[in-house]
Structures are given as C-alpha cells and as structure tokens.
Amino acid sequence: MRALALALVLLPGLALAEDTPPQPAADPPMTAEAFERFVEGRTMDTHDQTGRYGVETFLPGRRAIWRDAEQCLEGSWRPQGEMICFDYRGVDTPFCWTYHDRGGWLMAWLDGNREAAPIMLYPAEEVVTCEGYFGV
Numbered sequence: 001m002r003a004l005a006l007a008l009v010l011l012p013g014l015a016l017a018e019d020t021p022p023q024p025a026a027d028p029p030m031t032a033e034a035f036e037r038f039v040e041g042r043t044m045d046t047h048d049q050t051g052r053y054g055v056e057t058f059l060p061g062r063r064a065i066w067r068d069a070e071q072c073l074e075g076s077w078r079p080q081g082e083m084i085c086f087d088y089r090g091v092d093t094p095f096c097w098t099y100h101d102r103g104g105w106l107m108a109w110l111d112g113n114r115e116a117a118p119i120m121l122y123p124a125e126e127v128v129t130c131e132g133y134f135g136v
Contacts, residue, residue: 029098032079057128072130
C-alpha cells in the first residue's frame with residue numbers, strides 16, 4: 001500500500017519532468033563538426049508549430065539550398081560561437097541557430113533563444129535545387 005501511495009505522489013512529478021524542455025546546460029548545442037556529420041549529403045524538412053514550411057539540402061563544403069513557398073536560396077553555413085549561421089546569396093542578414101540532436105532529427109532555436117518556439121528538422125527523401133524555381 002505504501003508503494004502505491006508513493007507512486008501516486010511521484011507520478012505527477014515524473015509527468016511534469018517529461019513535459020519540461022531540456023535546460024540549456026543539460027542540452028548543449030551541436031558543434032559545427034557534429035552538425036556537419038549529421039546533415040552533409042542530406043535533405044531536411046523544416047517544421048514549426050504549424051507544420052512543414054520549408055526544405056533544405058546540405059551539400060559538401062558547408063553549402064546549402066533552402067526552398068519554401070516564397071523563395072529558393074543558395075548559400076553556405078558557418079559556425080559562430082555555439083551557433084550555426086547561414087549566409088544566403090541576396091540576403092544581407094545571416095540566419096543563426098543553435099541545433100540540438102534529438103536522435104534522428106534536430107531541434108533548433110533562432111539566435112539560440114530558447115524563449116522562442118523551436119523548429120524541427122526531419123530527414124526527407126527529396127533533393128532541393130533552385131533550377132527552374134518560380135515560387136508561388
């Protein structure tokens with residue numbers, strides 16, 4: 001009976017712990033080398049809380065091609081501190097993210113800001129190119 005009472009007391013705390021996002025110290029961003037090993041040669045679907053909104057192919061030499069409904073951008077990525085920053089042709093401001101390995105997919109925060117909603121990147125089958133791209 002004591003075991004049941006103890007389990008009932010502890011279960012709400014365990015459920016809360018599962019719903020709590022990892023704290024920054026316990027969930028450090030991927031290094032540039034780990035990010036490169038994870039993404040190079042792959043295409044990743046990018047999702048936010050509303051669903052899929054873009055796709056990116058990661059090429060050798062830290063190059064990338066991003067495509068969404070409005071644009072197709074070619075560029076490159078580079079480490080900047082703990083962040084991975086993307087510099088796209090024709091875009092003046094880089095997009096910098098902290099990436100976190102979730103075992104087969106990635107979670108990322110823009111500018112490393114964990115107060116903001118994250119994005120999720122999942123492996124995709126397609127390969128992105130800007131060839132013949134007209135947008136929507």
